[in-house]
Amino acid sequence: MLILQNMAAKIKQGRHRNNLRQPKELQAAIDCGIDVSALIENLKRTPAERIRRHQIALNTLQKLREAKQKKR
Numbered sequence: 001m002l003i004l005q006n007m008a009a010k011i012k013q014g015r016h017r018n019n020l021r022q023p024k025e026l027q028a029a030i031d032c033g034i035d036v037s038a039l040i041e042n043l044k045r046t047p048a049e050r051i052r053r054h055q056i057a058l059n060t061l062q063k064l065r066e067a068k069q070k071k072r
Contacts, residue, residue, distance in 0.1 A: 029036055042050060
């Protein structure tokens, strides 16, 4: 996770170069099918914004669960 945070910091500062050299941990994540671009984009957000977006997702999930229960 630290690698991704460092990359996000570099992107924010405009110092990120999109080259083929990537840390082995990052490449391993990519090889496992993890969308690291989404992780990097999320790390650009402030912690407060990440929490806010997470809460929205939780609220949506809860509403979906409640609707499913009513349907039964």
